[in-house]
Amino acid sequence: MRLPAGREPAPTLRTGAGLDILPLLISAFALAALLLGGFVVVAPNRLLSGTPLSLWHAAGPGGAATMLAILGAIALLAVCPAFRFQRVLIGLAAGALMVLALALAGMAASEQAAAAGRLTRVSLGAGFWTLFLAGLLLLADCAEREPRRAGKALPLLATLIGLAALLTSGRLAQLSLAREYAVRQQAYWDELVRHLELTGAGLALALVAGGAIGLMAYRRPRRAGPVFAVLNIVQTIPSLALFALLIGPITLLTGLLPGLRQLGISGIGPTPAILALGLYGLLPVARGVHAGLSAVPNTVVEAALGMGMTRRQIVHNTLIPLALPTLLQTLRLTLVQLIGLAVLAALIGAGGLGAFIFQGLGQTAADLVLLGALSAIALALLADTALRGLTLFLVRRPAQ
Amino acid sequence: MIRFEGVCKSFGGARAVDEVTLDVARGSLCALVGTSGSGKSTLLRLANRLLEADEGSIRFDGADVTGIPPVELRRRMGYVIQSVGLFPHWTVERNIATVPRLLGWPSARIEQRVAELLDLVGLTPGLHARRYPDELSGGQQQRVGVARALAGEPELLLMDEPFGAVDPPTRRGLQDSLMAIQKRTGTTILLVTHDVEEAIRLGGTLAVLDQGRLLQTGTPAQVLTQPANDAVARFFGGPLLGLNRLKALRVGDRAQAGAPSPGEGVPIDSEATLEAALARMVAEGCSRLPVRRLADGSRGVLDLADLVRP
Numbered sequence: 200m201r202l203p204a205g206r207e208p209a210p211t212l213r214t215g216a217g218l219d220i221l222p223l224l225i226s227a228f229a230l231a232a233l234l235l236g237g238f239v240v241v242a243p244n245r246l247l248s249g250t251p252l253s254l255w256h257a258a259g260p261g262g263a264a265t266m267l268a269i270l271g272a273i274a275l276l277a278v279c280p281a282f283r284f285q286r287v288l289i290g291l292a293a294g295a296l297m298v299l300a301l302a303l304a305g306m307a308a309s310e311q312a313a314a315a316g317r318l319t320r321v322s323l324g325a326g327f328w329t330l331f332l333a334g335l336l337l338l339a340d341c342a343e344r345e346p347r348r349a350g351k352a353l354p355l356l357a358t359l360i361g362l363a364a365l366l367t368s369g370r371l372a373q374l375s376l377a378r379e380y381a382v383r384q385q386a387y388w389d390e391l392v393r394h395l396e397l398t399g400a401g402l403a404l405a406l407v408a409g410g411a412i413g414l415m416a417y418r419r420p421r422r423a424g425p426v427f428a429v430l431n432i433v434q435t436i437p438s439l440a441l442f443a444l445l446i447g448p449i450t451l452l453t454g455l456l457p458g459l460r461q462l463g464i465s466g467i468g469p470t471p472a473i474l475a476l477g478l479y480g481l482l483p484v485a486r487g488v489h490a491g492l493s494a495v496p497n498t499v500v501e502a503a504l505g506m507g508m509t510r511r512q513i514v515h516n517t518l519i520p521l522a523l524p525t526l527l528q529t530l531r532l533t534l535v536q537l538i539g540l541a542v543l544a545a546l547i548g549a550g551g552l553g554a555f556i557f558q559g560l561g562q563t564a565a566d567l568v569l570l571g572a573l574s575a576i577a578l579a580l581l582a583d584t585a586l587r588g589l590t591l592f593l594v595r596r597p598a599q
Numbered sequence: 600m601i602r603f604e605g606v607c608k609s610f611g612g613a614r615a616v617d618e619v620t621l622d623v624a625r626g627s628l629c630a631l632v633g634t635s636g637s638g639k640s641t642l643l644r645l646a647n648r649l650l651e652a653d654e655g656s657i658r659f660d661g662a663d664v665t666g667i668p669p670v671e672l673r674r675r676m677g678y679v680i681q682s683v684g685l686f687p688h689w690t691v692e693r694n695i696a697t698v699p700r701l702l703g704w705p706s707a708r709i710e711q712r713v714a715e716l717l718d719l720v721g722l723t724p725g726l727h728a729r730r731y732p733d734e735l736s737g738g739q740q741q742r743v744g745v746a747r748a749l750a751g752e753p754e755l756l757l758m759d760e761p762f763g764a765v766d767p768p769t770r771r772g773l774q775d776s777l778m779a780i781q782k783r784t785g786t787t788i789l790l791v792t793h794d795v796e797e798a799i800r801l802g803g804t805l806a807v808l809d810q811g812r813l814l815q816t817g818t819p820a821q822v823l824t825q826p827a828n829d830a831v832a833r834f835f836g837g838p839l840l841g842l843n844r845l846k847a848l849r850v851g852d853r854a855q856a857g858a859p860s861p862g863e864g865v866p867i868d869s870e871a872t873l874e875a876a877l878a879r880m881v882a883e884g885c886s887r888l889p890v891r892r893l894a895d896g897s898r899g900v901l902d903l904a905d906l907v908r909p
Binding site for chain 1: 647649669670671672673674678680682683684685686687688697698701747748757
């Protein structure tokens with residue numbers, strides 16, 4: 200059977216039968232980092248820098264042994280001859296690694312807090328992050344290369360459920376990150392929602408305007424060049440500058456049209472932030488729509504026309520379904536990009552998760568910075584995974 | 600079935616189709632032949648109004664095509680293009696069902712029609728219906744393209760270099776299938792090709808185009824024995840025209856009555872081409888072949904001299 204373009208199996212780092220190098224490398228890397236770096240960092244208070252504590256000391260022999268056992272299991276699964284559930288099992292083990300690492304860090308924090316008092320702060324150390332990242336990489340590798348949809352989803356869902364259960368269980372409450380969260384719980388959720396609102400509004404703007412531009416460029420190819428040249432220039436403006444640049448014109452506009460101010464539009468705050476996010480999303484959306492539609496073979500459109508489909512039927516039956524993979528990918532990339540960029544909105548008074556990052560920077564409180572940054576990263580990863588899942592669900596795959 | 604009358608079409612000042620008048624009779628097969636840029640594809644696309652004529656009129660089943668909405672007109676004509684243009688995201692059966700679905704047929708009738716067509720074009724419903732186009736060979740894709748074009752029971756089938764993209768043996772198989780299909784369904788076919796052999800093989804009427812003008816129409820035998828001018832002769836082989844003439848003429852056209860002498864081998868059918876007869880003479884090292892007339896079973900002989908007789 201011929202596989203059409205774009206559906207070839209992903210190239211693998213496999214040598215010979217069964218041996219899968221990538222998981223092996225990742226687990227070896229995680230092991231080395233674990234032995235060399237501190238698993239958690241213990242500081243006398245929130246602002247002072249602390250001393251690293253190894254996994255052995257932080258989690259005790261039992262915890263360390265379990266961790267090593269999981270790493271060993273991953274390495275073993277990677278070298279054994281290929282079998283049906285190999286990738287799924289590696290993915291599940293990677294998830295277990297992540298959940299266990301977080302649980303052990305939480306337990307270490309509780310012990311340290313009990314021993315050394317309330318002011319002591321236990322942060323996550325380089326060893327923890329390496330392990331966590333290794334788990335994430337292994338999960339991504341499994342999701343990428345496992346052929347079955349269920350096989351892709353199972354380790355991801357199991358890990359998400361495990362992490363969520365851990366986060367809500369209270370076992371992590373003594374970690375410095377959790378304590379930063381605990382003192383500003385209400386503000387955290389407000390800013391999270393605000394972050395999503397900014398991203399959503401910016402995305403909506405980018406989709407509508409960028410979609411229209413992409414469609415125009417597709418229908419009038421001669422105009423595509425100049426249009427994309429202009430959008431490219433917008434893209435080259437440094438993000439922070441674009442946020443700041445919009446403050447002036449909008450203030451001027453609200454000065455001229457006071458009615459706008461009653462609608463809640465002002466030079467600082469959400470309006471310039473949403474506008475800037477929309478402008479940033481413009482190029483990727485327009486390009487994606489243009490590329491997706493242009494990639495639909497002309498012959499297919501001509502055949503559709505020749506068989507007597509109406510314009511609407513052609514769009515519905517050929518253009519949209521055939522451009523769908525590219526359109527979904529565009530949506531995914533733009534959303535992830537805007538979630539990251541929305542962090543900067545805090546700088547012009549629009550709020551969002553960036554607020555914690557800049558507060559933390561001001562107070563030199565690293566864990567507050569992390570609270571904002573990690574939340575933004577988690578949002579981006581979740582959005583990415585969800586849209587990848589949606590793509591898999593909507594786009595036809597060939598029979599295996 | 601379809602009649603072009605004084606049809607002109609220009610693109611940016613250049614005449615692509617120039618004063619073409621052509622009548623394609625119901626149930627016949629007409630091959631538009633000519634070099635690239637001779638206007639044959641343009642003429643085809645004028646028929647289903649993918650292009651609009653600048654001058655002249657095109658009548659489809661007696662009615663001027665400009666009076667029929669393009670969408671309705673196209674659903675009454677099948678359309679096959681060289682690159683097939685199958686919908687890659689639809690299965691074979693869904694592809695074939697395109698026009699019936701557009702016409703709003705009940706699903707039972709569509710299902711029956713799809714199975715019937717797969718059978719007609721030589722594919723196996725159980726084996727191919729649920730496949731996607733990219734899981735088929737080039738020749739099979741062409742067959743699906745033909746089935747899809749025939750699905751809506753079109754009165755006229757338009758084919759633009761339908762077999763241009765497949766290898767020669769597959770192409771010959773597809774040509775045979777097409778002739779068999781036409782025999783069974785009686786569909787009128789207007790076909791574009793730049794392949795001389797294909798044009799001769801499919802028979803029917805040839806319409807030779809050059810630089811937008813219709814140079815000659817006639818059966819392959821007529822066109823090849825009496826080319827209207829140098830351009831036609833050039834297109835059909837120039838100095839090698841004589842060889843192509845052997846492909847267009849039948850043994851029956853040249854055979855003489857008479858009893859074959861004993862021991863002259865297996866008789867050749869009077870419907871075989873002179874080319875096939877010559878090939879046998881070369882292979883068997885003889886200059887005479889016994890001939891069996893298919894119609895009445897009478898016998899005759901074909902001499903090498905009969906082949907070259909003017």
